[in-house]
Every structure is written in structure tokens, then in C-alpha cells.
Amino acid sequence: MKKIIFIIFVLIIPPAISAEQIYILDFKKTLNESIAGKKAQKSFKNILEKGIKKINDQQKKNKEEENKIISQKKVLSSEEYKKKVSSLRKKVSNLNVERQKLLEQVASKRKKAKAELLKVLNPIITNYMKEKNIKVILDKRSVLMADSNLDVTDEVLKILNDKVKSLNID
DSSP states (O other): HHHHHHHHHHHHHHHHSSSSGGEEOHHHHHHHHHHHHHHHHHHHHHHHHHHHHHHHHHHHHHHHHHHHHTTTTTSSSHHHHHHHHHHHHHHHHHHHHHHHHHHHHHHHHHHHHHHHHHHHHHHHHHHHHHHHHHEEEEEHHHHSSOOOBBHHHHHHHHHHHHHOOOOOOO
């Protein structure tokens, strides 16, 4: 039964959609190289850099504290030493949690920005398809080979840049 459906699909569908009506679009390029996409990427990079700098500074302080505790090991009582080591471990653990939260926060913002950009991009592509009488646009990643003349990425990117200058990523 599946073979029959496949044969019908192969024989009937191709004549209905001619090669002139099928184009490709590089969604990844469109999202990453649009003005709004670049601004969002820059914002995410700044958030990460600030967060990582803060975490690295705290790691240095923890390392200094560790060295101080090690140097005081013979002077401190066993109980005091254990308390200080336990306190340091807690700080290190909290720092790891903070790092994970930072990464999750940026990932969440990236996901939200991508969804917002796609929400704006879909009507643009739909209108472009109507204007150019295009029946199908495929993502470039899904296409094994195609003539470069069938790539409409730059045209759609230009329209997107004209319509959207930035995203609300907060």
C-alpha cells in the first residue's frame, strides 16, 4: 500500500509543481545575519561576557581563599579547618549553580528571540511567495544540491531588514 501511495505521489505531484516554483532559503543565515538577529546575538554575547567575568572573578577569590585555608591548616583547629573548607565548598557549589543559571538564561533568551524573529519572518515569506508566484520554499539545509539562482535568501533578508530593526529579548 505504501509503495502505491509513493508511486502516485511521484507521478502526480511533480507535474503539478514545476521547478520554476520551488526555491530555497537559508533560514540560519536569515536569522543570524539580519539586523535584528545580529543585535540579539551581540546582546547575548554581552550578557555572557559580563556573567562569565563575574564568575571568573569569584573563582579567583575562591582560589585565594583556598590557598589561605591551606596555609593555615597547621594553625587552625581541626573543627575550624573543616568549617572553612565546608564554607569554601559551598561557595564553589553556588558558583557552579550561578554559571548554570547564566547559561540557561541566555539559552532561554535565544530561544525567545528566535521565535519572535520567526513570527515576523513567516508573513514576510508568505507575501514574498505570493508576489513571486512561488509554490514551495525549502530550507537550504534540507536540499542536497540546487542551482544558486534558486536561492532567495538575500532577497528575503533584505525585506526582513527593512521591516525589523531589533527584537525585544527581555
